[in-house]
Amino acid sequence: MRDKELELWRLIVFGAIGLVGFIGLWELVVRLGFIDPFFLPAPSQVVQRMQQLAVGPDAVLWRDIRVSAIRVLTGFFLSILVGVPCGLIMGVNPVIRAALNPIISIIRPLPALSWIPLSMLWLGIDEQQKYAIVFMGCFASVLVYTTDATMGVDPTLTLAARNLGATRMQVLRYVVLPGALPNILSGLKVVLAIAWTCVISAEMVGANSGLGFRIWTAKEWSDTGQVLVGMLSISLTVLLLDILFRGVERLLVPWRKGGSAA
Amino acid sequence: MSDVMIRAENVSMTFRTRTGELGAVEDFSLQVDRGEVVCIVGASGCGKSTLLNMVAGFLRPTAGRILLEGKEITAVEPRCGMIFQNYALFPWMTVRGNVAFGPRLRGLSKKECNRKAQHWIERVGLQGFEQAYPGELSGGMQQRVALCRALANEPEVLLCDEPFAALDAMTRQIMQQELLRIVQDSAKTVLFITHSIDEALILSDRLVVMSARPGRVKAVYNNDLPRPRKLDVQLTDRFLKLKRQVWDLVQEEVMGAMVLPVNTT
Ligand SMILES: Nc1ncnc2c1ncn2[C@@H]1O[C@H](COP(=O)(O)OP(=O)(O)OP(=O)(O)O)[C@@H](O)[C@H]1O
Ligand SMILES: [Mg+2]
Numbered sequence: 001m002r003d004k005e006l007e008l009w010r011l012i013v014f015g016a017i018g019l020v021g022f023i024g025l026w027e028l029v030v031r032l033g034f035i036d037p038f039f040l041p042a043p044s045q046v047v048q049r050m051q052q053l054a055v056g057p058d059a060v061l062w063r064d065i066r067v068s069a070i071r072v073l074t075g076f077f078l079s080i081l082v083g084v085p086c087g088l089i090m091g092v093n094p095v096i097r098a099a100l101n102p103i104i105s106i107i108r109p110l111p112a113l114s115w116i117p118l119s120m121l122w123l124g125i126d127e128q129q130k131y132a133i134v135f136m137g138c139f140a141s142v143l144v145y146t147t148d149a150t151m152g153v154d155p156t157l158t159l160a161a162r163n164l165g166a167t168r169m170q171v172l173r174y175v176v177l178p179g180a181l182p183n184i185l186s187g188l189k190v191v192l193a194i195a196w197t198c199v200i201s202a203e204m205v206g207a208n209s210g211l212g213f214r215i216w217t218a219k220e221w222s223d224t225g226q227v228l229v230g231m232l233s234i235s236l237t238v239l240l241l242d243i244l245f246r247g248v249e250r251l252l253v254p255w256r257k258g259g260s261a262a
Numbered sequence: 263m264s265d266v267m268i269r270a271e272n273v274s275m276t277f278r279t280r281t282g283e284l285g286a287v288e289d290f291s292l293q294v295d296r297g298e299v300v301c302i303v304g305a306s307g308c309g310k311s312t313l314l315n316m317v318a319g320f321l322r323p324t325a326g327r328i329l330l331e332g333k334e335i336t337a338v339e340p341r342c343g344m345i346f347q348n349y350a351l352f353p354w355m356t357v358r359g360n361v362a363f364g365p366r367l368r369g370l371s372k373k374e375c376n377r378k379a380q381h382w383i384e385r386v387g388l389q390g391f392e393q394a395y396p397g398e399l400s401g402g403m404q405q406r407v408a409l410c411r412a413l414a415n416e417p418e419v420l421l422c423d424e425p426f427a428a429l430d431a432m433t434r435q436i437m438q439q440e441l442l443r444i445v446q447d448s449a450k451t452v453l454f455i456t457h458s459i460d461e462a463l464i465l466s467d468r469l470v471v472m473s474a475r476p477g478r479v480k481a482v483y484n485n486d487l488p489r490p491r492k493l494d495v496q497l498t499d500r501f502l503k504l505k506r507q508v509w510d511l512v513q514e515e516v517m518g519a520m521v522l523p524v525n526t527t
Contacts, residue, residue: 159320160350164364164415165340174363178354255354255395 041225046232049225060214061229065237068199068210071127072241075134076195083142084184090143091150092176104140112137112198116205125206130199137198138191145187146180153179182256185249192245196238211237266332267419267451268294268317273326274476275312285476286312289326292470292479294419299445299452301462303508304472304480305515310455313477314423317453318344330419340364343417345425349408351396357383357407358392364415382410386440402433406440413444420445422454426461438464439493446490459508463501464493469508474515481511 006014023043029035030042037045053061090097115136123129153176161175203212211230218226275287287309294300304310315321317328319339328335330342351360361379370378383389386406396404405425412420422441426434438461445452445465456462462469466485473480485504487495495501 154350156346156348156350157352159318159338160344160346160352161363162338163318163320163340163342163344164411165367170367175352178352181354253354255397 037224038222039224041228045225046228049223050229050232053226053229061233064209064211064214064230065233068203068212068234069237069241071130071199071202071210072134072192072195075131075198076138076192078131078135079138079142079191079195080188083139084146087143087146087184088150088172088176088180090147091153091180092172097147104143107136108140108144110136112194113201113205116202119202120206125208130202130207130210133202134195134198138195141191141194142188145191146184149180149183149187150176152183182253185245185253189242189245189249192241193238196234200234265296266293267296267298267330268292268453269329269332270313270317271326271329273313273316273323273328275309275316275321276324287316287323288476288478290472290478291326294451294453296451297449298467299454299465300468300470301454301456301466302470302472303456303459303462303512304477305474305512306457308472308475308515309477310472311423313472314344314421314453314455317419318342318421340415341417342419342421343412343415345405345408345412345420345422347424347427349396349401349404351404351407351411353396356393356395357388357399360396360407361410361414363411378414379410382414385444386410400433402429402437405429405437409437409441409444413448417450419451419453422452424455424457427457434461435493441465442491442493459505459512460496463487463504463508464491464495471508471511471515480515483508 026040027042027044030037030040030045041049050061053059086100090100112133115133119129119132119136123132157175157179158171161171166174199210200212200215203210204216207213211234215227215230218224218230270290270292273287273290274285277284277286290309290313292300302310302313312321316323317330317335317339319335319337319342322336330339335342352363355363358376358379361382362375365375365378366372380389380392383392386409388403388406388410391399391403396407399407405428408425426437429437442465444450452465454462454465456465463485469483469485470479471481471483472478483504487498487500487504
């Protein structure tokens with residue numbers, strides 16, 4: 001994952017220079033009056049707004065982050081809970097695969113947004129509707145990634161296990177699942193990002209809490225500062241979750257130094 | 263002790279491919295006694311792996327049958343432990359995990375599994391690497407783990423599909439020595455496929471030369487080199503004489519199999 005051509009400290013230094021330069025330039029452009037802060041506030045103003053939203057009596061930022069993250073993770077885990085076992089079975093059983101593939105091909109291209117009308121009709125705008133949106137946005141992808149990962153497991157390993165006396169269930173448990181795990185995890189990393197898109201969209205359309213809701217209301221009040229705070233919070237939360245995810249990956253796939261190739 | 267372990271009766275295997283039917287093995291008959299080491303040599307593509315896969319129960323013959331201790335093999339047969347050319351170790355298990363896998367499947371206690379695994383790990387000189395993953399080992403070490411894994415499962419028959427082909431000459435010799443020792447101590451029945459006549463002569467009691475595809479038995483040699491053998495058996499006159507005999511025949515078969523196209527690239 002890390003760039004091979006540069007050492008770590010250089011990477012950090014150059015990265016910092018790029019970031020500081022970008023922020024400085026932005027600040028400068030706004031301060032010098034090239035851009036109206038009403039349309040794009042300076043970074044210093046964004047930070048100020050963030051402070052207001054993060055600390056103090058009516059701090060809503062943490063609650064929004066928490067609410068959105070819980071929705072994302074709930075829907076995400078639900079889709080894993082259903083999608084991974086189904087994907088494993090589809091991966092090892094060509095008959096089931098053939099039967100389910102057309103259905104999945106129809107569901108998978110649907111953007112999460114397109115599920116919003118139906119889900120609102122069925123479930124209103126409470127939490128379950130958010131979970132459902134994330135689930136519908138993620139499930140088919142989890143399924144497809146898991147199926148592909150399962151089919152990518154070296155068939156000689158399955159033969160080797162059968163030769164050592166493994167039953168079909170034992171092959172699934174001890175060979176197919178661990179063999180597919182690295183690629184399943186790489187897939188799930190992509191799906192986690194999809195889950196965020198789902199939640200933010202759902203919150204913008206119908207919700208009274210969460211980061212998407214916060215950004216949308218800020219827009220109604222023309223509070224560009226708050227819009228940017230919301231967007232920044234999404235970035236940082238996704239980044240944090242991604243780091244956590246890599247940790248989990250290293251824990252679950254110890255035989256691959258540095259995690260899976262993604 | 264001429265009690266029959268494996269008996270192949272007029273076995274044929276025809277694959278259905280996109281371009282039509284392809285006979286890989288045809289009318290192959292062979293009998294292997296308990297405790298006997300039989301090496302099979304033959305040109306590339308003559309159906310050796312196919313034959314072994316049928317004995318392991320991975321493939322069903324399209325004609326004829328293969329008996330193990332008098333009973334037809336109809337499913338994957340754990341009594342015939344396979345050693346694959348590409349090792350086929352489980353990358354997510356440690357050396358110990360790989361070796362203990364067979365016993366674990368049979369529901370033995372963790373302690374018992376580890377004891378069995380440790381026995382074989384030490385037997386092939388891999389102590390100190392119990393916690394290593396296969397990806398951290400050299401090719402020779404990986405093949406030793408594969409050997410251990412098969413042996414720890416206590417199979418009646420050891421099936422080896424060119425297990426040492428990917429190893430360098432030195433490591434290969436060490437592995438041959440190792441296998442000789444283990445086979446001579448345990449009196450296991452072994453069916454061993456190789457491209458190397460030397461390897462076949464070092465290891466075998468009997469040597470089967472297969473014809474070009476579709477594979478049949480072309481010739482069988484009784485290898486009467488004295489046992490117990492060491493690697494230096496290769497330097498004896500008797501060895502060289504046998505080698506010459508087999509060499510001439512194989513040469514003929516290989517040349518017959520490979521009508522080389524004119525190289526146009
Ligand atoms: N699953 C399969 N489907 C179709 N054809 C196959 C299949 N397996 C093997 N064959 C064909 O059968 C023939 C014999 O293959 P096999 O692998 O048994 O040869 P081999 O003697 O082991 O060769 P090598 O020494 O190169 O390993 C080959 O022509 C091969 O293309
Ligand atoms: Mg072969």
